Amino acid sequence: MLSNYIKIAWKVLLRHPFYTFITLFGISLTLTVLMLITSFLDHLIGAHYPETKRDRALYVERIVMSDSSQQSMMSNSMSFKFLTEYAKTLKTAERVTIFSYFNGSNAYVGSQKIKLNITFSDADFWRVSDFKFIEGKPFNEQNIANGDYVAVITDDFKKHYFANSDAPVVGKNVEIENINYKVIGVVKGSPITRPFTHADIYFPYTAPKSNYQNSGMVGNFIAMILAKDASDLKAVQSEFQSNIKKIPLPGKQGGFKYSVLEVRSDPYLENFITTILNGGPGLKNILYGVIGFIVLMLMGLPAINLVNLNVGRILERASEIGVRKAFGAPVKTLMWQFIVENIFITFIGGIIALILTFTLIQIINTSGWIAYADLTINLKVFSISIIVCLIFGLLSGVLPALRMSKLSIIEALKA
Amino acid sequence: MIRHLFKLIWNKKKTHSLLIIEIWASFLVLFGLATLITYNVRNYIEPLGFEYENVWAINLGNNQDTVAISEKVQTIFQRVKGFQEVESISRMSGVYPFSQSNNGRTVKYKNSDVQMSFVAADENLSKTINIPLIAGKWYRNADSVGKYIPVVINRKAETALFENQSAIGKVLKDYDGKAVWVVAGVIDYYKDKAEFMLNKPVMFELLKADQIYDKSLVIRVKPGTDAVFEAKLVKAIAGIAKGWSTEIVYLTDARQKQHNMTLIPVLIFLIICSFLLINVALGLFGILNLSIARRRGEIGLRRAMGATEGSITAQFLGEVWVLATFSLVLGLLFAIQFPLMNVFDIAGGVYITAILIAVVIIFLIVTLCAWYPSRQASRIHPAIALHED
Numbered sequence: 001m002l003s004n005y006i007k008i009a010w011k012v013l014l015r016h017p018f019y020t021f022i023t024l025f026g027i028s029l030t031l032t033v034l035m036l037i038t039s040f041l042d043h044l045i046g047a048h049y050p051e052t053k054r055d056r057a058l059y060v061e062r063i064v065m066s067d068s069s070q071q072s073m074m075s076n077s078m079s080f081k082f083l084t085e086y087a088k089t090l091k092t093a094e095r096v097t098i099f100s101y102f103n104g105s106n107a108y109v110g111s112q113k114i115k116l117n118i119t120f121s122d123a124d125f126w127r128v129s130d131f132k133f134i135e136g137k138p139f140n141e142q143n144i145a146n147g148d149y150v151a152v153i154t155d156d157f158k159k160h161y162f163a164n165s166d167a168p169v170v171g172k173n174v175e176i177e178n179i180n181y182k183v184i185g186v187v188k189g190s191p192i193t194r195p196f197t198h199a200d201i202y203f204p205y206t207a208p209k210s211n212y213q214n215s216g217m218v219g220n221f222i223a224m225i226l227a228k229d230a231s232d233l234k235a236v237q238s239e240f241q242s243n244i245k246k247i248p249l250p251g252k253q254g255g256f257k258y259s260v261l262e263v264r265s266d267p268y269l270e271n272f273i274t275t276i277l278n279g280g281p282g283l284k285n286i287l288y289g290v291i292g293f294i295v296l297m298l299m300g301l302p303a304i305n306l307v308n309l310n311v312g313r314i315l316e317r318a319s320e321i322g323v324r325k326a327f328g329a330p331v332k333t334l335m336w337q338f339i340v341e342n343i344f345i346t347f348i349g350g351i352i353a354l355i356l357t358f359t360l361i362q363i364i365n366t367s368g369w370i371a372y373a374d375l376t377i378n379l380k381v382f383s384i385s386i387i388v389c390l391i392f393g394l395l396s397g398v399l400p401a402l403r404m405s406k407l408s409i410i411e412a413l414k415a
Numbered sequence: 416m417i418r419h420l421f422k423l424i425w426n427k428k429k430t431h432s433l434l435i436i437e438i439w440a441s442f443l444v445l446f447g448l449a450t451l452i453t454y455n456v457r458n459y460i461e462p463l464g465f466e467y468e469n470v471w472a473i474n475l476g477n478n479q480d481t482v483a484i485s486e487k488v489q490t491i492f493q494r495v496k497g498f499q500e501v502e503s504i505s506r507m508s509g510v511y512p513f514s515q516s517n518n519g520r521t522v523k524y525k526n527s528d529v530q531m532s533f534v535a536a537d538e539n540l541s542k543t544i545n546i547p548l549i550a551g552k553w554y555r556n557a558d559s560v561g562k563y564i565p566v567v568i569n570r571k572a573e574t575a576l577f578e579n580q581s582a583i584g585k586v587l588k589d590y591d592g593k594a595v596w597v598v599a600g601v602i603d604y605y606k607d608k609a610e611f612m613l614n615k616p617v618m619f620e621l622l623k624a625d626q627i628y629d630k631s632l633v634i635r636v637k638p639g640t641d642a643v644f645e646a647k648l649v650k651a652i653a654g655i656a657k658g659w660s661t662e663i664v665y666l667t668d669a670r671q672k673q674h675n676m677t678l679i680p681v682l683i684f685l686i687i688c689s690f691l692l693i694n695v696a697l698g699l700f701g702i703l704n705l706s707i708a709r710r711r712g713e714i715g716l717r718r719a720m721g722a723t724e725g726s727i728t729a730q731f732l733g734e735v736w737v738l739a740t741f742s743l744v745l746g747l748l749f750a751i752q753f754p755l756m757n758v759f760d761i762a763g764g765v766y767i768t769a770i771l772i773a774v775v776i777i778f779l780i781v782t783l784c785a786w787y788p789s790r791q792a793s794r795i796h797p798a799i800a801l802h803e804d
Binding site: 018110113300305306309312 | 440650659691700705
């Protein structure tokens with residue numbers, strides 16, 4: 001039965017190549033856009049190199065202090081001392097790493113200027129993240145205790161900085177702002193879309209200019225907490241919050257009197273959203289509204305288009321419907337036939353979209369628009385697209401099928 | 416004729432409802448896109464107000480060093496000024512042109528209070544990045560001895576605070592109502608977040624040389640100066656202040672970064688919208704083709720009654736236009752709310768322009784889609800068309 005429906009659908013497709021083109025264009029285009037968006041979102045928030053343990057990681061990015069009347073507010077990253085005291089001591093966590101946000105700097109090779117980003121981190125940074133070492137090894141607690149001037153660099157920086165980029169560079173020096181550091185390891189870099197682990201050079205936090213000595217609560221450090229298991233996240237969060245509650249209130253920080261203090265430890269997605277929506281719940285609603293509207297338009301317009309076309313074209317097949325009805329086919333069967341046909345067409349569109357998306361992703365990855373971009377069509381993205389495909393097929397199939405089923409036999413046969 | 420067309424459409428409103436929704440939705444999408452583009456283009460054509468070619472910004476960080484900061488900054492200032500490659504130098508706060516940081520203040524004068532961007536800079540800034548003054552003059556370092564701190568504001572701020580009066584010599588109050596500043600000069604434009612930024616009120620305050628926070632240097636170098644000199648500069652600064660960090664930013668690079676932040680979202684939106692519209696256009700074409708094919712009998716009859724080819728084309732185009740007008744009226748009910756309710760604080764003119772652009776484009780698309788099927792319809796021979804029934 002099913003194969004019969006598909007055969008009919010195939011014949012219908014071939015009968016009017018122009019209409020088939022419109023239909024397939026609409027479906028594949030919409031799916032391509034949706035798949036590209038999901039793929040990019042997955043690139044942003046999914047667990048990918050080198051933050052492969054994102055599903056059991058918590059991010060402590062900012063301390064928010066506000067006064068009693070909520071009039072003024074101060075939001076900042078934290079000092080090394082603060083994080084050591086309140087985050088590093090967590091007992092429920094497997095590991096905690098404290099590191100700085102990347103900061104801009106320059107290096108000079110001959111008459112060339114290399115713009116680069118530097119990060120200061122502790123030794124656990126390399127255990128919480130999953131960097132692939134092409135050469136050498138990460139710095140460890142010993143290097144930090146000695147205050148060694150060592151650095152882990154990315155392969156990209158190595159290529160730019162060293163003349164002979166094929167030769168191993170571990171043990172060689174790099175000069176950044178007039179200080180020489182010994183290269184201890186070379187890693188495959190992390191894209192800038194993962195701002196926590198992105199940098200060109202990683203220094204131990206005891207290196208000069210890291211400002212880990214700052215005594216107050218605010219500074220330029222952030223932390224990543226790795227739970228033993230994804231189910232432990234709640235426990236770690238509540239332990240961290242109980243640590244934060246120990247800070248006496250109200251207090252004073254650099255001339256700012258605060259009586260409310262908030263330090264969140266959130267999974268990546270939540271942290272990401274709070275960063276975008278620092279403007280409170282009103283902005284959140286607007287943003288969700290806008291996203292909802294865009295998705296609705298993106299899916300709705302092509303869907304309406306298809307429905308429209310299908311409704312129009314269903315009359316072409318009025319005589320076929322009439323004959324089938326005259327021979328006793330119930331409305332339900334006819335509806336199923338049209339829905340199956342639609343889903344079949346949608347799947348063809350889906351396959352085209354998959355090929356298109358794959359090509360586009362390859363182009364984006366190799367173009368260098370985002371260094372180290374690693375967009376993929378993974379299983380999750382693919383299955384979402386399939387579901388979208390089905391919804392699409394149903395959307396554009398049900399309405400015409402309903403209209404069609406209302407045709408009376410006589411009218412259908414006459415047409 | 417038009418009344419007749421309306422009647423034709425109204426009688427078939429159920430079959431046309433989907434088409435109307437489709438055009439309505441396309442209009443809303445186009446309206447959004449046109450608003451975004453109009454807003455940015457309007458900002459772009461306003462002058463930038465200063466020059467950025469061959470200008471570098473040097474960001475200094477004292478890190479853990481806390482000894483004699485302001486003296487060191489002044490030594491660095493003199494040392495950098497001494498290089499023959501440097502044509503002009505100015506010290507300012509971290510909000511140098513095209514920087515990512517912002518600083519705002521509330522400034523009051525009598526009953527008006529205005530939120531302004533706030534920049535602290537010394538006497539050389541107007542020379543270094545060439546900001547022309549339209550009234551008064553740029554403050555001098557020697558002015559710091561006065562009772563009030565001298566400031567320079569832009570025309571936007573002048574209008575916001577004083578309406579039509581001249582600002583020169585007026586004393587401005589801070590948020591708490593204390594008299595703090597006196598206006599020394601007025602400039603025209605200063606869009607420090609690059610061309611796509613909205614022209615906003617801005618205030619330059621005379622930088623106090625002995626304080627330790629504002630230590631960005633903006634230098635204009637001779638054309639053709641390259642990274643060799645830059646490396647020399649960094650080395651010289653490191654020689655004066657041990658343990659300090661130095662970051663040199665070319666303003667041309669920083670400007671590009673600001674542009675990208677505006678252009679990339681617009682570009683993505685534009686691409687998606689154009690594909691959506693192509694999609695809609697193709698669909699519309701298909702539907703019109705179908706519906707005209709179904710009305711061959713009617714066309715044949717009209718032709719037999721003496722209607723010309725032109726009048727048949729006009730009828731079908733007219734029908735589509737009426738349909739588009741229906742949808743646009745619905746769309747306008749939504750779109751007009753934006754200028755009325757002043758959503759997002761955008762000037763009303765932007766929305767009106769955007770609505771006009773969207774309306775014109777919708778009519779263009781609809782006409783293009785209807786043209787070919789209408790021509791086809793008009794060529795139907797009455798004998799053949801009537802013979803079929």
